[in-house]
Amino acid sequence: MEKEITVTLNGVAKTVTVEPRLLLVHLIRENLNQTGTHIGCDTSHCGACTVLLDGKSVKSCTILAVQANGKKISTVEGLLQADGTLAAIQEAFKENHALHCGFCTPGMMMRAVELLQKNPNPTEEQIRWGISGNLCRCTGYNNIVKAVQYAGAKMRGDKLPSTEPIFV
Amino acid sequence: MIQECKTSKAISGMGHSMKRKEDGRFIQGKGNYVDDIKLDGMLYMDIYRSPYAYAKIKKINIDKAMKVPGVVAVITGKDLEKYNLHWMPTLMSDTQMVLPTDTVMYQAQEVAAVIATSRYAAADGVEAVEVEYEVMKPVMDPYKSTAPGAPVLRPDKKGKTDNKIWHWEVGDKQKTDKLFATAEVTVKEEIYVPRIHVASIETCGCVADYHKVNNHLTMYMTTQAPHAIRTVIALVAGHVGLTEEKIRVISPDIGGGFGGKVPVYPGYVIAIAVSFLVGKPVKWIEDRSENLQADSFARDYHITAEMAGTKAGKIQGIRFKVLADHGYTDASANPSKFPAGMFSICTGSYDYDTAFVEADAVYTNKPPGGVAYRCSFRVTEAVQGIERITDRFAQTIGMDPAAFRFKNFIKKEQFPWKSPTGWSYDSGDYELALKKAMDVIDYAGLRKEQIEKRKKGEIMGIGICSFTEVVGAGPSKDFDILGIKMFDSAEIRVHPTGKAIARFGTKSQGQGHETTYAQIIAEELGIPAENIQVEEGDTDTAPYGLGTYASRSTPTAGAAAAIAARKLRDKAKKIAAYLLEVSEADLEWEPGVFFVKGAPEKKKTIQEIVFASYTNHPQGMEAGFEATHYYDPPNLTFPFGSYICVVDIDKETCEIKVRRFVAIDDCGNIINPMIVQGQVHGGLTQGIAPAMYEELIYDDDGNILNGTFMDYLVPTAVESPSWETGHTITPSPHHPIGAKGVGESPTVGAPPAIANAIMDALSPYGITNIDIPITPYKVWKAMKEKGAVKGV
Numbered sequence: 001m002e003k004e005i006t007v008t009l010n011g012v013a014k015t016v017t018v019e020p021r022l023l024l025v026h027l028i029r030e031n032l033n034q035t036g037t038h039i040g041c042d043t044s045h046c047g048a049c050t051v052l053l054d055g056k057s058v059k060s061c062t063i064l065a066v067q068a069n070g071k072k073i074s075t076v077e078g079l080l081q082a083d084g085t086l087a088a089i090q091e092a093f094k095e096n097h098a099l100h101c102g103f104c105t106p107g108m109m110m111r112a113v114e115l116l117q118k119n120p121n122p123t124e125e126q127i128r129w130g131i132s133g134n135l136c137r138c139t140g141y142n143n144i145v146k147a148v149q150y151a152g153a154k155m156r157g158d159k160l161p162s163t164e165p166i167f168v
Numbered sequence: 169m170i171q172e173c174k175t176s177k178a179i180s181g182m183g184h185s186m187k188r189k190e191d192g193r194f195i196q197g198k199g200n201y202v203d204d205i206k207l208d209g210m211l212y213m214d215i216y217r218s219p220y221a222y223a224k225i226k227k228i229n230i231d232k233a234m235k236v237p238g239v240v241a242v243i244t245g246k247d248l249e250k251y252n253l254h255w256m257p258t259l260m261s262d263t264q265m266v267l268p269t270d271t272v273m274y275q276a277q278e279v280a281a282v283i284a285t286s287r288y289a290a291a292d293g294v295e296a297v298e299v300e301y302e303v304m305k306p307v308m309d310p311y312k313s314t315a316p317g318a319p320v321l322r323p324d325k326k327g328k329t330d331n332k333i334w335h336w337e338v339g340d341k342q343k344t345d346k347l348f349a350t351a352e353v354t355v356k357e358e359i360y361v362p363r364i365h366v367a368s369i370e371t372c373g374c375v376a377d378y379h380k381v382n383n384h385l386t387m388y389m390t391t392q393a394p395h396a397i398r399t400v401i402a403l404v405a406g407h408v409g410l411t412e413e414k415i416r417v418i419s420p421d422i423g424g425g426f427g428g429k430v431p432v433y434p435g436y437v438i439a440i441a442v443s444f445l446v447g448k449p450v451k452w453i454e455d456r457s458e459n460l461q462a463d464s465f466a467r468d469y470h471i472t473a474e475m476a477g478t479k480a481g482k483i484q485g486i487r488f489k490v491l492a493d494h495g496y497t498d499a500s501a502n503p504s505k506f507p508a509g510m511f512s513i514c515t516g517s518y519d520y521d522t523a524f525v526e527a528d529a530v531y532t533n534k535p536p537g538g539v540a541y542r543c544s545f546r547v548t549e550a551v552q553g554i555e556r557i558t559d560r561f562a563q564t565i566g567m568d569p570a571a572f573r574f575k576n577f578i579k580k581e582q583f584p585w586k587s588p589t590g591w592s593y594d595s596g597d598y599e600l601a602l603k604k605a606m607d608v609i610d611y612a613g614l615r616k617e618q619i620e621k622r623k624k625g626e627i628m629g630i631g632i633c634s635f636t637e638v639v640g641a642g643p644s645k646d647f648d649i650l651g652i653k654m655f656d657s658a659e660i661r662v663h664p665t666g667k668a669i670a671r672f673g674t675k676s677q678g679q680g681h682e683t684t685y686a687q688i689i690a691e692e693l694g695i696p697a698e699n700i701q702v703e704e705g706d707t708d709t710a711p712y713g714l715g716t717y718a719s720r721s722t723p724t725a726g727a728a729a730a731i732a733a734r735k736l737r738d739k740a741k742k743i744a745a746y747l748l749e750v751s752e753a754d755l756e757w758e759p760g761v762f763f764v765k766g767a768p769e770k771k772k773t774i775q776e777i778v779f780a781s782y783t784n785h786p787q788g789m790e791a792g793f794e795a796t797h798y799y800d801p802p803n804l805t806f807p808f809g810s811y812i813c814v815v816d817i818d819k820e821t822c823e824i825k826v827r828r829f830v831a832i833d834d835c836g837n838i839i840n841p842m843i844v845q846g847q848v849h850g851g852l853t854q855g856i857a858p859a860m861y862e863e864l865i866y867d868d869d870g871n872i873l874n875g876t877f878m879d880y881l882v883p884t885a886v887e888s889p890s891w892e893t894g895h896t897i898t899p900s901p902h903h904p905i906g907a908k909g910v911g912e913s914p915t916v917g918a919p920p921a922i923a924n925a926i927m928d929a930l931s932p933y934g935i936t937n938i939d940i941p942i943t944p945y946k947v948w949k950a951m952k953e954k955g956a957v958k959g960v
Contacts (some may be wrong), residue, residue: 019288026287035204036197038423041456045877048369077199088193094187097846101678102194103201103370105425121318128885137369137424138678140849141885144484165185165845167170168608168831168894 005069009034010078018065024058025049027065028075035093036106040135047134050107051075057114059133071164076106079113088154089113089147095163098147100138108134112148122148170841170895174691178461180591180690182905183840189698190682196380200423202373202390207449210375211240211677213439214290216280216297217458218272221533221870222306222321225270225279225299233282238289242297243281244444245269253441256404259396259431259499259649260507262333262498263324264436266441272301273321274495274535275870277463278434283442283450306533306870307331310470310493312484313530316765321496321531323693333498337506337526338589346523347485351476355560360939362550362863363468363493363534365460366541367882368677370423372463373453374436376443383409385443386416386736389436393715394419394431396652397705403650419705423817425688426854427539427678428464429499432592440653461875465534465864466541467528468493469549473557476522481567483576485522485588488553492529492538498906499877500538501717502545503647503654509545512589513638516554517598517808518576519856523588533870544639551635555920556927557936558632565932569924570611573602573634580898586611591638593806593923595898595910597834601804602634603830604896608630609812627817628894629929633921634811637907639725640805649714655800657711658723658732660689662793666775667699673713674725675705679911680843681721685729688840692733693740694760711796719807719909722839723900728799730904734796739781744772746786805908809833811921821949822957824860824926831917834896836908838856843891847911855918861887861939 006015008112009032016031028037028051039061040048048142052060052074058090089109092098099105108131110165115122115130122130127148136144175181193199230242245267247817248254258264267278282293307313307321313331321326348354366904391397394417402412422429435452443450454463470491492508494500502509508527515523529538542548578585580597587593603706606612614630621628622720644653670689672680686700704710713725737757744762745752748770755762763771772780792838814827831848838844861881865873874880881887899906919940926942927935933954938946950956 018905024395030287033206033581035201036199038201038370039370040423042876043456043876043878046369046456046882053824055619076195080196086195089859094191097188097842099191099194099678100176100846101422101424102190102199103368103369105194106197110194112753124890128888132884132886134882135369135882137367137426137854137882138693138850140851140853140891141888142849142891143846145885145890165842165846167841168832168892 005066007068011072020064020066021066022065022076023061024065025060028060028073028089034075034077038103038106040103045135046151047111048104048107050134051112052110052114057111065157075152076109087152088151092147092151092154096143096150098139098143104134104136108144112151116148116152116155121152171838171897178695179286179690179696179759181687181759182837182839184687184805184840186683186687186697186840187685188286188680188683190680196423198297200290201370201421201423202375202388203453205376205388205420207375208781210284210449210451211285212287212440214239214282214294215278215435215615216282216294216956218275218277218279220272220301221275222301222304223272223301225268225272226302226567228280229298230280230612232298232879233293236289236296238285239282239293240285241442241446242293243438247781249369251408251441253437256437257433258497258499258843259501261650262499264499266437266704274533275872281438282409282443290920301614303362308532308866308868308870309519309531310530313532321533325682325899331531333494333529333531334507338512339524340522341524344485344487344522347478347522348474348487351477351484353565354679354759355557355564356473356474357552357557357560359471359473359556360465361469361471361552362858362940363465364430364541365541365864365880366426366464366466367460368424368426371454371456371459372433375449376439376449377449378443378492380447385410385440386418386441388418388420388915390422390429391417392425392677392717394675394707395650395673395712395735396714397432401440404437407458408444415709419675420755422677424543427466427822428541428675428716431539433463449577457876461872462535465537466539467549469547471551471553475557475561476604477561479565481565481572481575483518485520486515488525490527492527493532493534494529494538495528495534495538495601498529498538499536501540503641503650505650506545509540510549510638510724513547513636514550514554514592516558517578517634517636519578519582525589533865539719542851542912544637544641544912546793547637548916551916552920555633555635556923559924559927560936562762569632570602570606570906573632574599592803594803594900594902595875597805597809597898598634598696598898599810600799601808601832601834604811604880605810605830605893606928607895608892609828609830611812613770614814617623617755625819625897627819629815629925629928631813631921631923631928635917636806636808637913638803638804638806639719639912641718641720642804643802644800652707652714654714655798656713656720656728657798658725659711659796660732662736662778664779666778668695669701669703670729671703671710672725673711674721676716679716679721679847684725684839684843684959688726688729689733693728693737694714719912722907722909723903724799724801725807726907727801727904728797731799732797735797736747738791740774740790741775743777743780743785747772749778802902805903807835807908807910807913808915808918811917813921815923815925815929819946822941824944824945824947826922828858828892829850829889830892831914832894833895833910833913834905835910835913836898836900838897838904839907844910848893848914849891851914852891852918853909854881854887854915856922857883859919859922861941862943949955
């Protein structure tokens with residue numbers, strides 16, 4: 001029994017007919033062809049599929065597409081600013097070498113966006129706990145923490161921290 | 169600045185922390201991973217897997233599955249058998265079922281493949297496959313695998329009467345046994361390096377796209393070694409007319425590899441077979457559970473480590489014996505002559521001349537493999553063995569582990585150093601690295617603090633690991649995979665306007681090749697790295713190479729890039745001499761410019777020279793500006809480092825907290841410090857993982873007990889400490905740019921440092937060894953046995 005739903009994906013309304021069991025992540029990737037959101041597990045633990053649903057970060061593998069009916073979905077493809085420049089979180093990840101393979105990156109950035117909206121100046125410990133629902137196998141997290149701090153500073157309009165690697 | 173730069177920031181040659189060129193697409197969601205590929209008419213494949221570890225297949229009923237809406241085919245071993253595609257070779261020249269015809273050999277083994285018009289329909293089809301089994305008692309303990317009465321697991325191998333795969337040994341047994349019989353001090357420890365998983369966040373998968381009209385296969389797949397895979401596909405499928413010129417392997421962006429994307433998995437072969445038979449593209453993407461349960465396991469080495477030496481603290485020799493559990497088949501990806509990989513690096517960073525090392529590999533009913541997980545073929549296992557037994561020896565004679573290491577280090581003037589197992593270490597300064605690590609962490613201060621803490625009954629430990637790695641396989645005289653020599657390649661084409669494209673036989677999975685290779689060429693030619701486009705992973709366009717694993721990209725393809733660029737610089741010099749009407753001997757080079765000695769205003773930039781190579785080249789000279797090099801390394805490279813870890817253990821809960829971790833690495837000359845540091849951070853987190861969290865656990869019936877991310881504990885940002893990293897720089901004397909490779913050092917060096925710290929913390933209680941992963945429960949249990957904690 002298919003159902004028609006309407007979602008607003010990165011500001012554009014989309015009406016699609018879906019099976020009730022369709023996962024939100026598959027709606028985004030397969031039906032709406034936005035493949036920046038990734039799938040890394042089948043138990044809701046890796047966070048690679050994290051998107052914002054009405055501004056709240058969710059694991060889109062754990063939500064049904066029909067539950068998103070009438071809601072706003074934001075994905076990595078919608079991060080760029082209106083003038084085409086990188087969003088603070090994107091710039092932060094690039095400048096701080098907070099990604100290697102890039103697979104966890106979209107989910108990690110979407111999670112960080114919400115984290116910084118709620119807490120514009122988080123401590124290192126708050127960031128580490130805040131992103132602990134998102135796994136990264138490449139970076140060892142040091143630089144992701146740095147990137148979230150950098151993005152926070154940028155969004156607050158504070159002086160940006162150095163992005164040079166620090167060696168002991 | 170960690171390393172002097174010879175080029176300007178505008179050129180960004182070696183030593184510049186250039187921001188990565190590849191990041192733009194990843195931060196905008198425009199990476200192109202295999203599951204992002206969508207082709208017209210594409211079918212989806214899902215795999216039905218065995219719930220049992222060892223069972224006869226009595227019957228497979230596909231009728232219900234075929235009735236599921238959207239299902240177009242269900243493929244079993246019997247179907248593949250008709251085309252002789254039901255078996256395939258492993259990279260170790262062992263054999264592996266693609267799909268079984270009669271017996272399943274491990275839980276989660278592929279039994280049938282369902283092909284459907286959608287992902288969901290394929291999954292529905294899998295649910296509807298019905299298989300009747302006759303369940304048998306599996307062999308899960310490798311020690312029991314070779315015991316009398318154990319079932320012969322591989323009757324498919326003619327004449328096989330036991331479960332032994334191979335025996336390998338190196339060193340002088342007689343001399344070693346004699347030493348151990350007479351030495352003042354010998355210590356022995358059983359050290360298990362557990363079965364773990366690479367767990368890259370992207371699983372494995374492919375899209376097989378066969379076109380009947382052209383008899384051509386394009387295989388998009390998550391592979392770290394696209395060229396070698398093309399050859400393997402040709403070897404497996406050549407008999408059905410799919411010969412190598414008809415195969416194109418494209419390895420798109422890869423979401424982490426770590427060695428797990430080197431082997432050929434059955435799913436790839438089934439997808440090819442189905443696409444071949446139905447003439448449509450077929451996509452197969454593993455679930456995480458399938459990935460953890462069936463593919464890419466690493467380690468699983470049972471090491472008996474022994475060290476002999478004097479009471480005064482001089483190491484005289486080691487004797488290591490290994491039992492390697494390979495599961496159902498040896499599906500490692502080691503060089504052919506090295507079935508135990510480079511395990512013989514287990515003599516470590518110390519100066520002695522006596523060693524005997526042996527390993528026996530056996531079959532069990534576990535998933536196949538033994539992949540080199542972020543490790544140059546069993547180096548992690550070797551370093552765990554030597555660095556743990558080194559600490560045990562120091563502890564036994566009552567010597568500080570740092571002082572013990574200083575007393576035994578190979579000195580920097582002893583390089584090149586011939587190891588008792590036959591390696592020729594290229595360069596090193598082990599004392600400097602350990603000294604630096606001790607200074608940074610204040611080792612003396614920590615020891616004082618530890619004495620105070622112990623008086624108060626608090627538990628704190630300090631652990632050292634001074635590892636030597638062996639990477640960059642390898643010289644063609646010794647190193648091959650399936651007979652293909654382990655060279656690697658670079659091809660540079662500079663366009664008339666002075667911008668370049670460079671292609672390689674390797675394949676980045678996050679290492680940043682698009683940036684670092686460009687920097688190597690920028691260093692050599694003075695063309696800005698920004699203007700050098702790097703491409704890998706398409707066998708139709710890139711030169712042949714053996715791929716990226718075992719920290720080999722910089723030692724092999726990086727060297728090829730430098731040498732190809734030098735060939736071009738030689739050509740540039742000829743053109744510059746022609747244009748400036750001087751002899752070549754009158755020219756001097758600075759990055760990007762040839763100028764006349766004593767008259768620097770008379771010069772030609774590399775861009776002018778390249779343009780002339782297309783528009784005004786000397787008569788008789790070949791036009792254009794292109795070079796290719798296949799680099800055959802004269803030796804391996806030997807990165808090293810010293811890591812120090814400080815742990816605090818809660819005496820009630822036995823919770824272990826890594827307070828500080830300092831990693832001093834020496835990977836020779838550094839191409840991009842930012843990327844090197846990133847590699848070290850990541851490798852360290854993959855080092856704390858098996859040290860404290862990760863292990864694939866099976867019960868006696870062959871069931872995996874933690875086959876999902878719910879219970880296989882990949883460290884999050886909370887478990888991962890804030891790493892402190894630094895370097896010493898000891899260039900490789902034989903590598904064209906003096907680099908050694910770095911990606912794997914931290915994964916290799918971290919587990920023993922952490923284990924040594926925890927065991928140092930527990931030493932007052934008489935606890936000498938706990939196998940990794942060292943969990944609070946294991947610590948609590950060991951403490952309880954010693955009467956050091958209360959509890960039920």
